[in-house]
């Protein structure tokens with residue numbers, strides 16, 4: 001039996017209005033393009049979704065990860081969507097389309113990508129997380145808690161097939177290097193890295209050798225494209241996505257969702273330059289309005305069946321997450337009251353744009369030595 005691949009590729013190709021949401025015409029166009037690919041046999045299934053102003057293409061197929069045809073399909077869909085966005089004069093039309101022409105792989109071209117190729121089990125639950133107004137490092141805390149924190153995931157303690165823990169692939173996105181680390185054995189060293197979430201990001205999680213699942217097939221993948229680095233200048237936060245498989249040797253669905261009951265602080269929000277709480281919301285509430293936020297995450301639940309995407313279920317559309325939303329609202333107000341002061345505003349080196357060089361230039365002649 002051939003393996004299944006799930007590819008989630010996203011881009012901001014124009015906001016409506018401002019950076020708030022995706023215009024319905026872009027969703028319609030993407031559905032048409034992917035329907036053509038379905039008919040031609042390239043895709044087995046797809047779902048077009050939206051998180052804030054980011055258009056999300058979720059595709060089920062058997063072509064493997066990094067497949068040029070699949071990546072080209074996504075790229076061409078975003079190009080066609082950009083034309084519609086320009087016609088409607090949507091805000092920042094083509095914002096994430098950084099390259100002029102497709103070169104075989106959408107990596108480094110602007111869009112964000114999370115892909116998993118795996119042998120399907122008898123039952124194959126999978127959650128697609130989509131965030132807006134934040135960065136890939138926003139996934140560090142929840143992914144760590146899902147796969148390494150026994151206070152979050154009961155299965156690490158009581159499920160014999162998850163008890164050995166998991167292997168993490170961590171990227172240094174400044175140096176473009178990576179390291180594989182094992183939890184729980186290297187948990188403290190791992191936290192030393194991933195706590196610095198703007199630099200060290202969890203890219204993938206793997207089962208260990210002792211797991212009933214194949215240890216070379218990732219069970220979670222996070223998009224790590226840094227628009228800041230690809231573009232050389234700020235063109236929008238690289239709002240990340242992730243795919244996480246669940247159950248039968250992996251954390252249960254509820255364990256995969258549980259970390260989001262705590263609205264942790266993430267970087268992004270207004271102008272990509274502020275810290276704020278990550279609010280878990282339903283699909284209908286994935287519109288970034290208050291101060292262009294607060295940063296949001298949606299969760300789409302699927303059962304995968306021979307590369308078909310059975311779903312989605314809107315997993316945060318649940319009163320169980322009302323308290324997290326309420327706390328996020330309170331934290332948003334608290335953070336906002338700091339106005340231009342850190343730590344609401346990001347430290348200088350992490351700000352996506354700044355007037356500081358101009359301010360310093362203007363004051364150049366007026367700075368004097370302190371005796």
Ligand code: 13P
Pocket residue numbers: 252253254
């Ligand atoms: P069920 O008994 O409903 O299958 O649930 C098992 C489980 O793992 C819940 O987290």
Ligand code: 13P
Pocket residue numbers: 012019052053095132133235236237238239269270271272291292
């Ligand atoms: P996006 O990265 O979602 O486009 O947001 C950019 C921004 O500046 C929000 O204030």
Ligand code: MG
Pocket residue numbers: 012014015018019053092095236
């Ligand atoms: Mg935008």
Ligand code: MG
Pocket residue numbers: 012019052053054132133239
């Ligand atoms: Mg966005």
